[in-house]
Amino acid sequence: MVQINPGFTIKDDEQIISFWDLNPQLIIRSPYAKLYERDKSKDKNVSSSEMWTIFFMCYPDESKNTFYSLPYEQRIDALQYRIAKDIDFDEALFKLCMEHFPFDCLSAVERSLKEEIDSLMKRSRFIADFDYEGKSMAEIKNFDTMRAQTPKIYDNYEMVQAKFTKEKQVLRAKGGAVVSKGQMQKW
Numbered sequence: 001m002v003q004i005n006p007g008f009t010i011k012d013d014e015q016i017i018s019f020w021d022l023n024p025q026l027i028i029r030s031p032y033a034k035l036y037e038r039d040k041s042k043d044k045n046v047s048s049s050e051m052w053t054i055f056f057m058c059y060p061d062e063s064k065n066t067f068y069s070l071p072y073e074q075r076i077d078a079l080q081y082r083i084a085k086d087i088d089f090d091e092a093l094f095k096l097c098m099e100h101f102p103f104d105c106l107s108a109v110e111r112s113l114k115e116e117i118d119s120l121m122k123r124s125r126f127i128a129d130f131d132y133e134g135k136s137m138a139e140i141k142n143f144d145t146m147r148a149q150t151p152k153i154y155d156n157y158e159m160v161q162a163k164f165t166k167e168k169q170v171l172r173a174k175g176g177a178v179v180s181k182g183q184m185q186k187w
Helices: 024-028 032-038 042-058 072-082 092-105 108-129 137-148 150-171 181-186
Strands: none
Touching: 024 032, 032 042, 032 092, 042 072, 042 092, 092 108, 108 150, 137 150
């Protein structure tokens, strides 16, 4: 796993800080290196915007990525407004980088949290859009059974969220030291 610096900021002149300046380790790692190398723009601004877009599409920590709370399509729309204006989300190399990012740059707990959030958003949308009218009794029964399972699914989400929070606390230890149980209880 490659450690990512999520320090997204906009400078005074409204320039976005380069993803590559904060995360130079990805310049030499495939497939991100190809994204970097094909960028002929000054200061690699195009590929930097592409990487920030990938980060915002994939990074599940909502304290560092407020876009992740949006449904997938709304996330794309929000990012295309400012950061991803000219990005083709269907372009092969961009898609490849976005597919690799969770496995290359997220911990197992972060990936689990991402998968839980993505699944809950899809499930929530399905439940909200379900219309009983015109459905067979079998379809209605299956839907009601699915809705009855919802509390268990949220319990699982809360468990993954707790693991994620615990992992973040351990990573906050000064100098990378492992935090003792006594120290963890203070937080």
